[in-house]
Amino acid sequence: MPGTGDVDVAPDGGHDFTAAGGSAGAANATALDLASHGAAPHGPAPAPRRRRRAVLAWSLSIAGVLLLAGLGAVLQLTANLGYDQAHTQLTAALTKQSDEASRNERVRAVDDESARAAEVLLGVTDPALVTDADRAGLTTARDRAQKASAAAMSLTATPVSEPGAKPSWFWELYSRTARLDADAHAVSSLASALGRSSEELGSATGAIDEKGLAVVKAAGGLAAQIESENVPSPNEGVLTLRELSAQLVATTSFDEPAAQGFRHYAATVQEVRDGHTATLAAEAGPLQGARQQIEDFARSLVPGVLLDFQWADRVNDLGGDNGYLSGETRTPIESGQYATILLSNSVAEEWPGDSSRALVAHEAGHAIATKCRSMVDNTDSASAEAWATAWAIGMGFTDPGNGTEAYGPPPDSVVQQSMACR
Template sequence: MTAPLGTPVSPWGGHELPAHIVGASPTRAPRKRRPGLWIGLAVGVVAIGAVAALQTTANLGYDDAEANFESARDSAQVSVTNLQQSSDALTATSEIANQLLQSDTGVLTDPAAKEALGAAVTEAGDLASAASDHAAVSLPDADPKPTFFWELFGETDELDQDADDLDQLVAELDAEVPGLADAGTSVEEAGLGFLASAATAATAFEAAHVSAKNLDIIALRDAASDVSGAATLDDLTVPSFVALQDAAAQVVASEQTELAEKAGPLLGARLEIEAFARSLAPGVLLEFDWNPIVNNAGENGSMGGLTTWWWDEPDRAVIELSNSVAEQWPADRSKALVAHEVGHAISVKCEDMYDSSTQDSIEKWATAWAIGMGFTDDANGVWAYGYPPQSYIDASYACR
């Protein structure tokens, strides 16, 4: 191959590369990096930060909502407990009142008081039942805490709603409690009024059955005192009321027995004499026995009397009279003898007015008392025991 002119020829033959090929290589410009990678990384970092922030916010919000929910639930539980306790208390009071109604024989109680108590018990029963149903409400529980922020946000909203519902429930349950308390007060007041009517009636009942034995009358008084002293309806209320009614029944039975023993042609005179004696000694509980012979007297126109009395409360005595006292009634001598015996009986009210240490002074006192009451027939004790000291007669005026 012929070399072009001006081109050096190698002595070894071959060929040379063109200058533009074999010459110095041109400097290569630096390759530019694309900005998309950095932007992607930055976006990734921002996204991760945003997610972390959302997760943190969601966690904190959920924790606050859960704490608020638990507080609301605790308050609701307290309200449920209070309502149930109030319902139970009303039910207990109503049950006592209902037992009073069931055990009432109608002997002593006022029908109007009984009707009022029945109405109060009925109303209380309805309120207590409704309250107990409301207190049986099932309170919600918080579900396990979610993991992801989108779940946390949803559960937070639900907890907030549940807390609001619980607050509303608390308001509703608490609003019922005062009504239950008022109903309990109504039942108790009606119950105490019912009991008071029976206790008060015992006095008139006693007066209507004066022929009953003293101890049965005393038992009636004691039972009435127990009932009238009640300040609340409790475990003792019903037994006390039943005891009062039993005492009243025993008074009736006792009187019937006494009247049966006094029955016969002298019954009318006997009862008149007993009423006469009671009129002379107001406040002294008197019981009477009748026999053919008393204190060795009763035959051939004679009359006999014997009195036993007790210094302790209440003022009481038992007067025994011979049938002849009734047979001669209402002669002055019968009245004088009865007055003498009442003088013994009424001494329970005036024991400090005379010397009770000897039988003679005791009899002189009874005679003086009869004289002081205006009974001057010798059957007043003068015939049997002699005339009493004027000091006894003077003292007897203060014993009435």
């Protein structure tokens, strides 16, 4: 049945279409679902991986910062420790340098004084007091001391570096530490040089002192010889010579006061020599020989008593022109074994007569009273004249010129007492 067949086929075809269409829809749906699931790996999934990478990057950055901070802290700590150690070393070196500089200045002051003292001795031209050998030795010692002093002055004038303020950052600390180390080394070297300089100054000073002291003491020991070579010479210069000689001989160290004493002594030596020349010139003339014999005679009677003599035509208005032998003696009141004897020229004219000898012995009795002050009664002129007369008698001079003619005979007790004074 075509009609029926047509009708029957059509639903089948429609059914097939529907089924096909339904199947296609289902297939499409399935295909879409599969496509949806199959695309999952290439879709929104990368977003979680980017978050993990960001966290890791932040973690690494923080760790780096912490590492750098730790490294910086270590560098800062070590820089501080190194700086503090260098600062301590420089401070210690500066203290040592300051101590050595102070010591050097003290030693140099002594050295300079010794050099100046040597200059004083070298300024004395008397070859008896400063021999050629002494002069050469002193010159060498002085030159060495002056050279050492100049070197010391240069060292003490050398500037030194102070530590300064402490920097803050480690790179500054490292730089400053290196400078402090170099400064500490330089200051330590300077301190050592100052120490060696002080030793040289002390040695140079010792050389001057040894030589200078020897010259001073040797010259002082020449006083007795100089005095004996220059008799007669005025008492004043001779007494000063004796005093200065004793000081020089007793000197135990050489310094400027000792050198000044030596120069004063040298001037006094020349004064004694000049006094000797002047005295001889004043006594020149026809009576010079007799005068010198009388003076020597008087000095022989009173050992240890220094005598000056003055000559005149009249003494106490008495002399040869009116027929007298006359004399007078002046002595220090309180202390000192010296005297000045005044004699008329008539004593020399009558020399060596007994009266002249007795009169000179009487005047010598006044002079030696300065040696025996506890025995002598000098309360008045009569007592003093009795003593001088008694002393002349005790010495064996019996001529009336001994004082008996002018003052009368003294008591025997005074004569006996005077014999203990020699």
